Amino acid sequence: MKDHFPTVTTGPLPASRRVWHRGALHADIRVPMREIDLHPTAGEPPVTVYDSSGPYTDPKAGIAIERGLPRLREGWVAARNDTERYAGRHVKPEDNGFAEGTRLTPEFPVRHEPKRAKLGRAVTQMAYARAGIVTPEMEFVAIRENLGRQAARQAQIRDGEAFGAEIPDFITPEFVRDEVAKGRAIIPANINHPELEPMAIGRNFLVKINANIGNSAVTSSMAEEVEKMVWAIRWGADTVMDLSTGRNIHNIRDWIIRNAPVPIGTVPLYQALEKVGGIAEDLSWEVFRDTLIEQAEQGVDYFTIHAGVRLHMIPMTVDRVTGIVSRGGSIMAKWCLHHHRESFLYEHFDEICDIARAYDVSFSLGDGLRPGSIADANDRAQFAELETLGELTQIAWAKDCQVMIEGPGHVPMHKIKANMDKQLAVCGEAPFYTLGPLTTDIAPGYDHITSGIGAAMIGWFGTAMLCYVTPKEHLGLPDRDDVKVGVITYKIAAHAADLAKGHPAARIRDDALSRARFEFRWEDQFNLSLDPETARSMHDETLPKEAHKVAHFCSMCGPKFCSMRISHDIRAEAQKEGMAAMAEKFREGGELYLPLEDAQ
């Protein structure tokens, strides 16, 4: 792959411009958002939406995957003066599964020496927050979460049920600092990932979504995985996990992180297993520790650590219908059972914290014993692990490590709230990060939908980030098309949750789109939607001509039966008749248009 570098999808979404808002506390920060322009006849300003797509949708950004993205945080990290550069660990053949020759993914062409904390320092956003410092990352997040709105003079009327979440009308940098200090939110931001556009995960912020990518032993390649990452964030993924389990795990990850404007998560256990030839029993703390450092130096922003899968819990899974469905969980269970020993992740958790705090790698405490079927939901094994994750949260926080908690899985609707309530109670309000949950097992091929239902609900109840599920779940590795469908489905779930929680900014987009719909501004309706190209092409299947884009009907009902067109007729007639006045009279108790029985 000499001069043949991977290419990715670039270019703006329709009618969209990438705009930046400047910082006030930190003058050099530029926070990206996306503005969607409407047709002049709308008489409305552009609609500003949250944008995770990075420079890829900016026509002015010159994208060259082999160069990586601009290292925008480098100065911020350096200015804190609490880190040092060092030579770093050398890449070893086992890091790439002993791939060689044409089977070895080329190294990323640019090598940066890694940084780490100066001795004894904690360089996490939590440490700064607790010290009362508002970092550039925190201000970036605050501006980002406000979606370009200004603070209003009066308190907004809220329409939602937040179940105890406390989302302010307007997010200040100080609010972000306080949430991070309390552990209620995290800003995953490894000091070695300076290309990152910071974001926050927390119950009092917009609900976020994660997309999983990564190869397996059976299929995929570096070029496909880099494109999947760019494609996933184009459609709205807020973080991306590289769950590669095949060869070239190290080199593929380099190409991804150097080009990722979003936090990248991993499960270090996978690479550790590859290094011991796939034999779970041969895992050890030493191999794992080495892998943590390797990945922290590359810039991984959060690690899934299955330290809650403990020896005494394994018998609790023996009668389950689907056993242990977590890759990491099953690997650790196998190791524990074989060695008759407590999990080395649990035993060495203090040392894992010491590594994490030196790079600011956040924890995603893994749900290795999550239920993989409706029958296993909310069982003893699942909640035993959750309680351990609660203990580990306190240990991590004592070392200023940022923590989020992973959650299920397969859970029927009536059992979903209990998961949220228990997690809040047991884990000190650390952010919850669930996989769905799937609300029934009977629809492989459609598990983005079975899980989208549960994800929307648990997001409403307080879950901070939703890990997507694609149509390929249970069947195979997702391809690029599956990634898109999964992302759009989870953007729906997250947004439905924001609306139901009464997030002050959520309804802006729904209302703008509905006005466009009602006024037959078809292009505006498409452009405001989550997937403008699909909306447009579906419309055009039956009405493809340009004239149709201003038609006051579509092929669902045709011109005579379009209720919206008729609604306009009604309003026109009403205006002639002074309906507004009549309506006012009615509200004030006028006689016209009373119910018949009252008009006797």
Add this chain to the structure above:
Amino acid sequence: MKDHFPTVTTGPLPASRRVWHRGALHADIRVPMREIDLHPTAGEPPVTVYDSSGPYTDPKAGIAIERGLPRLREGWVAARNDTERYAGRHVKPEDNGFAEGTRLTPEFPVRHEPKRAKLGRAVTQMAYARAGIVTPEMEFVAIRENLGRQAARQAQIRDGEAFGAEIPDFITPEFVRDEVAKGRAIIPANINHPELEPMAIGRNFLVKINANIGNSAVTSSMAEEVEKMVWAIRWGADTVMDLSTGRNIHNIRDWIIRNAPVPIGTVPLYQALEKVGGIAEDLSWEVFRDTLIEQAEQGVDYFTIHAGVRLHMIPMTVDRVTGIVSRGGSIMAKWCLHHHRESFLYEHFDEICDIARAYDVSFSLGDGLRPGSIADANDRAQFAELETLGELTQIAWAKDCQVMIEGPGHVPMHKIKANMDKQLAVCGEAPFYTLGPLTTDIAPGYDHITSGIGAAMIGWFGTAMLCYVTPKEHLGLPDRDDVKVGVITYKIAAHAADLAKGHPAARIRDDALSRARFEFRWEDQFNLSLDPETARSMHDETLPKEAHKVAHFCSMCGPKFCSMRISHDIRAEAQKEGMAAMAEKFREGGELYLPLEDAQ
């Protein structure tokens, strides 16, 4: 279209057989179900599932669309001796929108004289139920709802939250009679639709789904619509509404009903509007009455009647973001406003009941003022109409007419339960039949998903039937592919609701599929799923060979990382070690595998 009759999709689903259960009270009834065979290594009996697909999936049934289905109910209706045959109304050119020549859909080749009640009699299932009679239709429904289970000796342990619904462990014909007598369930079954395989819609039965088909002025044809009906029921639609608004409405409907094993619903107002050339102001009670009789004679099982859109409510819609989004609702609103008169549907509702009770056409009291955007959800107009629907329910019940109530629409999650609570309170527990609801407006192209979320929730809360939404919603008329995606999505929502309500039979399928998944019985997993062909082809994208169907992994994780395979290793190791015994000891408080802190 001389000898060229339409063809439809036939043939069984994979590993499936159509089986019949005989009646006990009525020896001649044969209730269809579908049995899915599993691989012999499973050591499990076939799984029986509810089947709405009619004779089309029975390889022994000779299907000829031009002949229609067997008229299995003819004898039951005749035996009641309370109906008479008569010449019936003649088809007029306006019934088909004045189509002629090659543009006129041919008549259905076989004409049956219609039946109606003998003078003064009510021939509805409700009338029979209230007289203490268990009809063949009621026994058919009872057998169908039990999914081939036998009554168990002990009460089943329930796992669900039914919000006051009372689903018995085992459905008896007497239970069905009682629910229908109370109006809590309906069995839509026009005496002129003898091809129908009876089904029930009610909160204490399995949650049902409806698929909408029908042409528009812009697109589609009789052959396409008949195939859409057969296709929709193949994938699980429990009823089908023919919402045609173009030409040939009468003749198309004949072809559909004569070949429909499920109840067919319509909105008679559409055809009435066509008869007056599309001018809403020219509608009249006379034209509408004529249309009701025309459609009742054909065999339509339920009518959507927008009698709740009343003159005094129209001003309440003036400030809405999306006005009136119901076709029927907007048409009636336009008429009322133009004539300055109360709705003729409301004023003549008594007479509509007289017609309905003479044929046993059920009412679907229309939600003409449902919200079409998040902004309009639960507004004054919507609930004013709901209250009127409650009044009309009582009027209909006084005449032994069966009633269900239509519901929204676009509703954010936090407002969904209020809809269910209000409907239960105001409409005497008549079944609720909602369109979604959509939980956000921002995803045209994916509204099967935005609404699948709301539908699952409102089904859980007690809604008896969920009207599907396809990906084409808001964009165009759904084609066959859209119909399938909509149906599968709504089967997911309905089943997730059954699970959450704790329906005693619901989990059988989930558990069987999850066992198949855990044991790598890939074919069984596919065959038990809602869409076996899609599940199989997705799996085969990356692992197409026959050998892969017994592989203990798929391309998601590959052989080394498959958590389920590793779970089997764990169990094998556990058995060697006598884990079952250890687990027992642990449960009894044994010392082995205690949490570390306890084992000090």
